Amino acid sequence: MPELPEVEHTARQLRVTIIGATISEAQVFWERTIGYPALPVFLAQVAGRQIEGIRRRGKFLLLDLSGELLMTIHRRMTGNLLILPPGWKVDTSLRQSDPLAWSTRGPAFSKIPTVSVGDQLGTSSSNGSARLLSIVDDPLLAYCRVCFYFADRRFLLFTDPRKFGRIELWPRELEREALKGLGPEPLDEAFTVEEFMKLLALRKSAIKQALLNQEMIAGLGNIYADEALFYAAIHPRRRANSLSPAEVRLLHEGIVSVLTSAIEHGGTSFNDYRDLWGEAGENYDHVCVYHRTGEPCVRCGSPIEHVTIAQRSSHFCPNCQKLTLE
Numbered sequence: 475m476p477e478l479p480e481v482e483h484t485a486r487q488l489r490v491t492i493i494g495a496t497i498s499e500a501q502v503f504w505e506r507t508i509g510y511p512a513l514p515v516f517l518a519q520v521a522g523r524q525i526e527g528i529r530r531r532g533k534f535l536l537l538d539l540s541g542e543l544l545m546t547i548h549r550r551m552t553g554n555l556l557i558l559p560p561g562w563k564v565d566t567s568l569r570q571s572d573p574l575a576w577s578t579r580g581p582a583f584s585k586i587p588t589v590s591v592g593d594q595l596g597t598s599s600s601n602g603s604a605r606l607l608s609i610v611d612d613p614l615l616a617y618c619r620v621c622f623y624f625a626d627r628r629f630l631l632f633t634d635p636r637k638f639g640r641i642e643l644w645p646r647e648l649e650r651e652a653l654k655g656l657g658p659e660p661l662d663e664a665f666t667v668e669e670f671m672k673l674l675a676l677r678k679s680a681i682k683q684a685l686l687n688q689e690m691i692a693g694l695g696n697i698y699a700d701e702a703l704f705y706a707a708i709h710p711r712r713r714a715n716s717l718s719p720a721e722v723r724l725l726h727e728g729i730v731s732v733l734t735s736a737i738e739h740g741g742t743s744f745n746d747y748r749d750l751w752g753e754a755g756e757n758y759d760h761v762c763v764y765h766r767t768g769e770p771c772v773r774c775g776s777p778i779e780h781v782t783i784a785q786r787s788s789h790f791c792p793n794c795q796k797l798t799l800e
């Protein structure tokens with residue numbers, strides 16, 4: 475599941491790629507991906523809008539559109555955004571020929587042979603053709619749920635094998651409502667150690683569960699919660715309100731550190747996450763405990779273990795992160 479660093483990475487890529495571009499129209503291949511408003515209204519309102527800005531809040535990607543509109547994109551489990559250069563066409567024939575397969579796979583994409591795509595990527599990247607190849611080979615292209623057609627003939631695809639991702643369109647003045655229930659941004663200056671201490675003091679749940687709660691702090695998911703706890707040498711089952719001031723300080727430092735470093739590495743590609751060009755992030759090489767059960771701890775060599783907390787697997791070092799008596 476994409477967490478704050480992966481969404482931030484995508485936001486940065488989109489910012490240098492599609493700001494100023496105009497959406498001619500959108501095509502939706504899986505209706506439930508559009509969470510708000512009703513599909514016909516969404517399609518009518520999004521057409522002809524220029525992309526004025528790209529932001530991120532928690533795990534939400536925010537596109538400021540002309541006409542004071544705000545498009546929110548939440549990728550949930552497997553949602554990804556991909557850019558296709560001009561010279562492609564969308565083949566929806568499966569919808570008629572095999573409706574069952576269509577509901578799973580969505581449309582197919584093929585390259586129009588007469589167009590030379592090497593120099594039309596719409597990016598300043600010097601290795602544009604290599605990037606294009608990785609998109610062509612990417613099986614995730616098969617699960618396109620929404621396609622935005624740009625006036626410059628590029629496509630922005632929302633692919634999502636598991637279909638939990640949601641796209642919404644709101645008047646920008648209702649941004650607060652569109653994003654209601656989100657806690658502070660962990661990389662904001664306003665998120666201080668003192669603020670974090672106050673938030674944790676209110677919670678009796680396991681610290682791991684508290685970190686996953688988007689209403690307490692926005693943007694953390696399983697990977698970075700596990701990594702931040704390892705950084706601070708805190709067992710994931712510790713009660714949130716039992717942490718000492720020194721532990722809270724260290725955990726705060728851990729959260730900022732693992733998120734910042736993951737953004738620098740382009741995010742973590744564990745399962746399906748890809749960047750805008752279909753490439754994997756490199757942060758998995760820098761992950762210490764997440765999904766490393768049985769591997770030696772980078773600090774002490776003990777085998778990493780995992781326990782289930784709130785239906786999620788929590789990875790930790792039993793030696794570095796001892797469960798102290800409270």
Ligand SMILES: [Zn+2]
Nearest residue numbers: 771774791794
């Ligand atoms: Zn250890």
